[in-house]
Amino acid sequence: MTNPAAPSHKISVSFEFFPPKSDKMEESLWAAVTRLAPLSPSFVSVTYGAGGSTRERTHHTVKRLLNETNLAPAAHLTCVDATKAEVDEVIRQYRDTGVKHFVALRGDSQAGVGGHYEPTPGGYRNGAELVEGLKRIDDFEISVSAYPEKHPESPDFATDIDLLKRKVDNGATRAITQFFFDNDVFERYVERVRRAGIYIPIVPGIVPIHDFVKVARFSAATGATIPAWLAERFEGLEEDPQTRSHVAAAVCAEQVLDLVQRGLSDFHFYTMNRADLVYSICHILGLRGAPAAGQDLPTAPVAA
Numbered sequence: 001m002t003n004p005a006a007p008s009h010k011i012s013v014s015f016e017f018f019p020p021k022s023d024k025m026e027e028s029l030w031a032a033v034t035r036l037a038p039l040s041p042s043f044v045s046v047t048y049g050a051g052g053s054t055r056e057r058t059h060h061t062v063k064r065l066l067n068e069t070n071l072a073p074a075a076h077l078t079c080v081d082a083t084k085a086e087v088d089e090v091i092r093q094y095r096d097t098g099v100k101h102f103v104a105l106r107g108d109s110q111a112g113v114g115g116h117y118e119p120t121p122g123g124y125r126n127g128a129e130l131v132e133g134l135k136r137i138d139d140f141e142i143s144v145s146a147y148p149e150k151h152p153e154s155p156d157f158a159t160d161i162d163l164l165k166r167k168v169d170n171g172a173t174r175a176i177t178q179f180f181f182d183n184d185v186f187e188r189y190v191e192r193v194r195r196a197g198i199y200i201p202i203v204p205g206i207v208p209i210h211d212f213v214k215v216a217r218f219s220a221a222t223g224a225t226i227p228a229w230l231a232e233r234f235e236g237l238e239e240d241p242q243t244r245s246h247v248a249a250a251v252c253a254e255q256v257l258d259l260v261q262r263g264l265s266d267f268h269f270y271t272m273n274r275a276d277l278v279y280s281i282c283h284i285l286g287l288r289g290a291p292a293a294g295q296d297l298p299t300a301p302v303a304a
Protein backbone atom coordinates (compact mmCIF):
# COMPACT_ATOMS: atom_id res chain seq x y z
CA MET A 1 0.00 0.00 0.00
CA THR A 2 1.31 3.47 -0.79
CA ASN A 3 1.49 6.17 1.84
CA PRO A 4 -1.66 8.27 1.38
CA ALA A 5 0.08 11.25 3.00
CA ALA A 6 3.13 11.16 0.74
CA PRO A 7 3.33 14.41 -1.19
CA SER A 8 3.61 14.09 -4.94
CA HIS A 9 5.55 17.35 -5.15
CA LYS A 10 8.83 18.51 -3.59
CA ILE A 11 8.43 19.95 -0.11
CA SER A 12 10.46 22.92 1.02
CA VAL A 13 10.61 24.18 4.60
CA SER A 14 12.00 27.17 6.45
CA PHE A 15 12.41 27.65 10.19
CA GLU A 16 11.98 30.68 12.39
CA PHE A 17 13.98 31.15 15.58
CA PHE A 18 14.09 33.90 18.16
CA PRO A 19 17.32 35.37 19.56
CA PRO A 20 18.14 33.83 22.96
CA LYS A 21 18.32 35.92 26.13
CA SER A 22 20.62 33.76 28.23
CA ASP A 23 23.38 31.15 27.86
CA LYS A 24 20.87 28.42 28.65
CA MET A 25 18.51 29.65 25.94
CA GLU A 26 21.43 29.93 23.54
CA GLU A 27 22.15 26.27 24.24
CA SER A 28 18.53 25.30 23.42
CA LEU A 29 18.59 27.35 20.24
CA TRP A 30 21.75 25.67 18.99
CA ALA A 31 20.45 22.24 19.91
CA ALA A 32 17.37 23.00 17.78
CA VAL A 33 19.45 24.39 14.92
CA THR A 34 21.73 21.34 14.97
CA ARG A 35 18.76 18.97 14.91
CA LEU A 36 16.87 20.79 12.15
CA ALA A 37 19.75 21.85 9.88
CA PRO A 38 20.11 18.44 8.17
CA LEU A 39 16.54 18.85 6.86
CA SER A 40 18.07 21.42 4.46
CA PRO A 41 15.68 24.34 5.06
CA SER A 42 15.56 26.85 2.23
CA PHE A 43 16.33 29.51 4.87
CA VAL A 44 16.20 30.07 8.61
CA SER A 45 14.96 33.36 9.99
CA VAL A 46 15.66 35.17 13.26
CA THR A 47 13.05 37.46 14.78
CA TYR A 48 13.53 41.04 15.91
CA GLY A 49 12.01 41.89 19.31
CA ALA A 50 9.13 44.35 19.62
CA GLY A 51 10.29 47.91 18.97
CA GLY A 52 13.72 46.63 17.89
CA SER A 53 14.42 45.49 21.46
CA THR A 54 16.59 42.53 20.39
CA ARG A 55 18.62 44.46 17.82
CA GLU A 56 22.03 43.25 19.07
CA ARG A 57 20.89 39.72 19.92
CA THR A 58 19.22 39.24 16.55
CA HIS A 59 22.36 40.44 14.79
CA HIS A 60 24.55 38.15 16.93
CA THR A 61 22.38 35.10 16.15
CA VAL A 62 22.23 35.84 12.42
CA LYS A 63 26.00 36.31 12.36
CA ARG A 64 26.59 32.97 14.09
CA LEU A 65 24.27 31.22 11.63
CA LEU A 66 26.21 32.79 8.77
CA ASN A 67 29.65 32.04 10.18
CA GLU A 68 29.12 28.67 11.81
CA THR A 69 26.59 26.82 9.66
CA ASN A 70 25.78 26.28 6.00
CA LEU A 71 22.27 27.60 6.52
CA ALA A 72 20.95 30.69 4.74
CA PRO A 73 19.80 33.14 7.42
CA ALA A 74 17.14 35.79 6.93
CA ALA A 75 17.13 38.68 9.39
CA HIS A 76 13.73 39.95 10.55
CA LEU A 77 13.77 43.72 10.67
CA THR A 78 11.10 46.10 11.93
CA CYS A 79 10.87 49.83 11.33
CA VAL A 80 8.67 50.83 14.27
CA ASP A 81 10.12 53.29 16.82
CA ALA A 82 13.10 54.24 14.64
CA THR A 83 13.98 56.85 12.04
CA LYS A 84 14.87 55.87 8.48
CA ALA A 85 18.52 56.75 9.19
CA GLU A 86 18.59 54.38 12.19
CA VAL A 87 16.98 51.55 10.26
CA ASP A 88 19.27 52.11 7.26
CA GLU A 89 22.29 51.89 9.54
CA VAL A 90 21.09 48.48 10.81
CA ILE A 91 20.54 47.33 7.22
CA ARG A 92 24.08 48.35 6.23
CA GLN A 93 25.52 46.51 9.23
CA TYR A 94 23.68 43.36 8.15
CA ARG A 95 24.83 43.80 4.55
CA ASP A 96 28.45 44.14 5.75
CA THR A 97 28.02 40.90 7.73
CA GLY A 98 26.92 39.13 4.54
CA VAL A 99 23.14 39.01 5.03
CA LYS A 100 21.25 38.79 1.74
CA HIS A 101 17.69 38.07 2.90
CA PHE A 102 15.38 40.12 5.15
CA VAL A 103 11.91 39.54 6.55
CA ALA A 104 10.73 43.17 6.38
CA LEU A 105 8.10 44.24 8.91
CA ARG A 106 6.50 47.31 10.37
CA GLY A 107 6.51 45.70 13.82
CA ASP A 108 4.79 46.62 17.05
CA SER A 109 5.89 49.08 19.69
CA GLN A 110 7.33 47.65 22.89
CA ALA A 111 3.97 48.51 24.46
CA GLY A 112 2.89 45.25 22.86
CA VAL A 113 0.89 43.59 20.14
CA GLY A 114 -2.45 45.29 19.65
CA GLY A 115 -1.25 48.57 21.20
CA HIS A 116 -1.90 51.75 19.23
CA TYR A 117 0.56 52.19 16.37
CA GLU A 118 2.05 55.59 15.63
CA PRO A 119 4.55 55.92 12.80
CA THR A 120 7.82 57.52 13.98
CA PRO A 121 8.40 60.97 12.47
CA GLY A 122 11.08 60.51 9.80
CA GLY A 123 10.63 56.73 9.91
CA TYR A 124 9.36 54.09 7.50
CA ARG A 125 5.61 53.96 8.14
CA ASN A 126 4.88 50.36 7.23
CA GLY A 127 6.27 47.17 5.76
CA ALA A 128 5.90 48.42 2.19
CA GLU A 129 8.01 51.51 2.84
CA LEU A 130 10.63 49.38 4.58
CA VAL A 131 10.85 47.09 1.53
CA GLU A 132 11.47 50.16 -0.61
CA GLY A 133 14.19 51.35 1.82
CA LEU A 134 15.89 47.96 1.77
CA LYS A 135 15.91 47.83 -2.02
CA ARG A 136 17.43 51.32 -2.13
CA ILE A 137 20.42 50.00 -0.18
CA ASP A 138 20.97 46.69 -1.98
CA ASP A 139 19.24 44.05 -4.06
CA PHE A 140 18.27 41.93 -1.06
CA GLU A 141 15.87 39.01 -1.13
CA ILE A 142 12.82 40.24 0.80
CA SER A 143 10.05 38.31 2.52
CA VAL A 144 7.10 40.10 4.12
CA SER A 145 4.14 39.30 6.37
CA ALA A 146 0.63 38.35 5.27
CA TYR A 147 -2.51 37.86 7.34
CA PRO A 148 -5.06 35.19 6.31
CA GLU A 149 -7.49 36.59 8.89
CA LYS A 150 -6.35 40.19 8.15
CA HIS A 151 -4.17 42.26 10.43
CA PRO A 152 -6.11 43.25 13.58
CA GLU A 153 -5.55 46.96 12.83
CA SER A 154 -6.74 46.68 9.26
CA PRO A 155 -10.28 47.91 8.62
CA ASP A 156 -10.86 45.25 5.95
CA PHE A 157 -9.18 42.68 3.70
CA ALA A 158 -8.97 45.11 0.80
CA THR A 159 -6.77 47.52 2.82
CA ASP A 160 -4.58 44.68 4.02
CA ILE A 161 -4.14 43.17 0.57
CA ASP A 162 -3.51 46.57 -0.95
CA LEU A 163 -0.59 46.98 1.46
CA LEU A 164 0.69 43.52 0.49
CA LYS A 165 0.49 44.57 -3.16
CA ARG A 166 2.60 47.65 -2.39
CA LYS A 167 5.19 45.45 -0.68
CA VAL A 168 5.36 43.27 -3.80
CA ASP A 169 5.52 46.29 -6.12
CA ASN A 170 8.46 47.53 -4.02
CA GLY A 171 10.36 44.25 -4.40
CA ALA A 172 9.12 41.62 -1.93
CA THR A 173 9.24 38.14 -3.44
CA ARG A 174 7.66 35.99 -0.72
CA ALA A 175 4.97 36.49 1.93
CA ILE A 176 4.92 34.41 5.09
CA THR A 177 1.59 34.25 6.88
CA GLN A 178 0.61 34.80 10.45
CA PHE A 179 -0.19 31.38 11.89
CA PHE A 180 -3.72 30.03 11.40
CA PHE A 181 -5.51 26.74 12.11
CA ASP A 182 -8.31 26.69 9.57
CA ASN A 183 -6.94 25.81 6.14
CA ASP A 184 -10.13 26.99 4.42
CA VAL A 185 -9.42 30.47 5.78
CA PHE A 186 -5.92 30.32 4.28
CA GLU A 187 -7.23 29.09 0.93
CA ARG A 188 -9.85 31.86 0.73
CA TYR A 189 -7.16 34.41 1.58
CA VAL A 190 -4.86 33.17 -1.19
CA GLU A 191 -7.77 33.40 -3.65
CA ARG A 192 -8.34 37.05 -2.66
CA VAL A 193 -4.61 37.77 -2.99
CA ARG A 194 -4.47 36.22 -6.47
CA ARG A 195 -7.59 38.16 -7.52
CA ALA A 196 -5.70 41.32 -6.49
CA GLY A 197 -2.96 40.42 -8.99
CA ILE A 198 -0.37 39.26 -6.43
CA TYR A 199 1.51 36.19 -7.62
CA ILE A 200 4.40 35.75 -5.18
CA PRO A 201 4.41 32.61 -3.01
CA ILE A 202 2.19 32.96 0.07
CA VAL A 203 3.93 30.59 2.46
CA PRO A 204 1.82 29.30 5.35
CA GLY A 205 3.29 30.04 8.78
CA ILE A 206 2.79 26.92 10.88
CA VAL A 207 2.88 26.97 14.66
CA PRO A 208 3.25 23.66 16.48
CA ILE A 209 1.26 23.96 19.71
CA HIS A 210 3.77 23.28 22.48
CA ASP A 211 1.60 25.16 24.96
CA PHE A 212 -2.07 25.56 24.05
CA VAL A 213 -2.77 28.21 26.71
CA LYS A 214 0.07 30.41 25.43
CA VAL A 215 -0.93 29.95 21.79
CA ALA A 216 -4.56 30.79 22.61
CA ARG A 217 -3.47 33.97 24.40
CA PHE A 218 -1.23 35.00 21.51
CA SER A 219 -3.97 34.18 19.00
CA ALA A 220 -6.34 36.56 20.75
CA ALA A 221 -3.79 39.35 20.39
CA THR A 222 -2.92 38.65 16.76
CA GLY A 223 -6.44 38.00 15.50
CA ALA A 224 -5.87 34.31 14.71
CA THR A 225 -8.99 32.24 15.38
CA ILE A 226 -8.83 29.13 17.54
CA PRO A 227 -11.53 26.82 16.15
CA ALA A 228 -13.70 25.10 18.77
CA TRP A 229 -12.54 21.65 17.61
CA LEU A 230 -8.93 22.66 18.34
CA ALA A 231 -9.70 23.84 21.87
CA GLU A 232 -11.57 20.56 22.43
CA ARG A 233 -8.53 18.52 21.42
CA PHE A 234 -6.48 20.09 24.23
CA GLU A 235 -9.30 20.06 26.79
CA GLY A 236 -8.33 18.59 30.16
CA LEU A 237 -4.66 18.13 29.23
CA GLU A 238 -3.31 21.04 31.30
CA GLU A 239 -1.46 18.67 33.68
CA ASP A 240 -0.56 16.05 31.08
CA PRO A 241 2.37 17.27 28.98
CA GLN A 242 3.06 13.92 27.36
CA THR A 243 -0.45 13.51 25.90
CA ARG A 244 -0.45 17.21 25.00
CA SER A 245 2.68 16.74 22.98
CA HIS A 246 1.20 13.74 21.08
CA VAL A 247 -1.97 15.71 20.39
CA ALA A 248 0.07 18.70 19.22
CA ALA A 249 2.02 16.52 16.78
CA ALA A 250 -1.19 14.99 15.43
CA VAL A 251 -2.92 18.36 15.02
CA CYS A 252 0.05 19.92 13.24
CA ALA A 253 0.59 16.90 10.97
CA GLU A 254 -3.10 16.95 10.04
CA GLN A 255 -2.96 20.63 9.14
CA VAL A 256 0.21 20.41 7.10
CA LEU A 257 -0.79 17.22 5.27
CA ASP A 258 -4.12 18.78 4.38
CA LEU A 259 -2.26 21.76 2.92
CA VAL A 260 -0.08 19.35 0.94
CA GLN A 261 -3.23 17.72 -0.42
CA ARG A 262 -4.34 21.21 -1.50
CA GLY A 263 -1.12 21.55 -3.50
CA LEU A 264 1.05 23.53 -1.07
CA SER A 265 4.74 22.73 -1.03
CA ASP A 266 6.43 25.47 1.07
CA PHE A 267 6.02 25.70 4.82
CA HIS A 268 7.47 28.14 7.34
CA PHE A 269 7.63 26.75 10.88
CA TYR A 270 7.53 28.95 13.97
CA THR A 271 9.89 26.67 15.90
CA MET A 272 9.92 28.52 19.27
CA ASN A 273 13.57 27.37 19.29
CA ARG A 274 12.45 23.75 19.74
CA ALA A 275 13.13 21.00 17.26
CA ASP A 276 11.00 18.13 18.54
CA LEU A 277 7.57 18.71 16.98
CA VAL A 278 8.91 20.42 13.86
CA TYR A 279 11.33 17.57 13.19
CA SER A 280 8.51 15.00 13.46
CA ILE A 281 6.24 16.95 11.11
CA CYS A 282 9.04 17.36 8.58
CA HIS A 283 9.72 13.63 8.78
CA ILE A 284 6.06 12.93 8.03
CA LEU A 285 6.36 15.32 5.08
CA GLY A 286 9.08 13.05 3.73
CA LEU A 287 12.09 15.16 4.65
CA ARG A 288 15.03 13.16 5.95
CA GLY A 289 17.84 14.26 8.23
CA ALA A 290 20.71 12.97 6.14
CA PRO A 291 23.00 15.83 5.18
CA ALA A 292 23.03 16.57 1.46
CA ALA A 293 26.28 15.81 -0.34
CA GLY A 294 28.92 18.31 0.66
CA GLN A 295 26.77 19.76 3.41
CA ASP A 296 28.30 19.80 6.86
CA LEU A 297 26.31 19.84 10.04
CA PRO A 298 26.59 23.05 11.99
CA THR A 299 29.73 23.07 14.09
CA ALA A 300 28.56 25.75 16.48
CA PRO A 301 29.99 25.68 19.97
CA VAL A 302 27.35 25.95 22.65
CA ALA A 303 28.42 29.31 24.10
CA ALA A 304 29.08 32.47 22.11
Ligand code: FAD
Pocket residue numbers: 046047048049050051076077078103104105106107108117119125126127128144145146151153154155159160163176177178179205
Ligand atom coordinates in the same frame (compact mmCIF):
# COMPACT_ATOMS: atom_id res chain seq x y z
P1 FAD B 1 2.33 46.06 7.81
O1 FAD B 1 2.06 44.94 6.88
O2 FAD B 1 3.18 47.18 7.38
O3 FAD B 1 0.96 46.69 8.31
C1 FAD B 1 0.01 45.91 8.99
C2 FAD B 1 -1.28 46.70 9.19
O4 FAD B 1 -1.03 47.90 9.91
C3 FAD B 1 -1.89 47.15 7.88
O5 FAD B 1 -2.76 46.21 7.38
C4 FAD B 1 -2.61 48.44 8.27
O6 FAD B 1 -3.90 48.20 8.72
C5 FAD B 1 -1.81 48.96 9.41
N1 FAD B 1 -0.94 50.06 8.95
C6 FAD B 1 0.01 50.01 7.99
N2 FAD B 1 0.57 51.23 7.83
C7 FAD B 1 -0.03 52.04 8.73
C8 FAD B 1 0.12 53.40 9.06
N3 FAD B 1 0.98 54.19 8.42
N4 FAD B 1 -0.65 53.92 10.06
C9 FAD B 1 -1.53 53.13 10.72
N5 FAD B 1 -1.71 51.82 10.43
C10 FAD B 1 -0.98 51.30 9.46
N6 FAD B 1 7.02 41.40 14.92
C11 FAD B 1 8.19 41.77 15.49
O7 FAD B 1 8.23 42.70 16.33
N7 FAD B 1 9.36 41.11 15.18
C12 FAD B 1 9.40 40.11 14.27
O8 FAD B 1 10.46 39.55 14.02
C13 FAD B 1 8.18 39.72 13.64
N8 FAD B 1 8.16 38.74 12.71
C14 FAD B 1 6.98 38.44 12.05
C15 FAD B 1 7.00 37.49 11.04
C16 FAD B 1 5.83 37.16 10.35
C17 FAD B 1 5.87 36.13 9.26
C18 FAD B 1 4.60 37.81 10.70
C19 FAD B 1 3.33 37.46 9.99
C20 FAD B 1 4.58 38.76 11.72
C21 FAD B 1 5.76 39.09 12.39
N9 FAD B 1 5.79 40.06 13.39
C22 FAD B 1 6.99 40.41 14.00
C23 FAD B 1 4.54 40.72 13.82
C24 FAD B 1 4.33 42.06 13.13
O9 FAD B 1 5.37 42.95 13.45
C25 FAD B 1 3.01 42.63 13.58
O10 FAD B 1 1.95 41.86 13.09
C26 FAD B 1 2.79 44.11 13.28
O11 FAD B 1 1.63 44.55 13.98
C27 FAD B 1 2.61 44.45 11.81
O12 FAD B 1 3.79 44.38 11.10
P2 FAD B 1 3.69 44.17 9.50
O13 FAD B 1 5.00 44.30 8.89
O14 FAD B 1 2.93 42.96 9.25
O15 FAD B 1 2.84 45.49 9.18
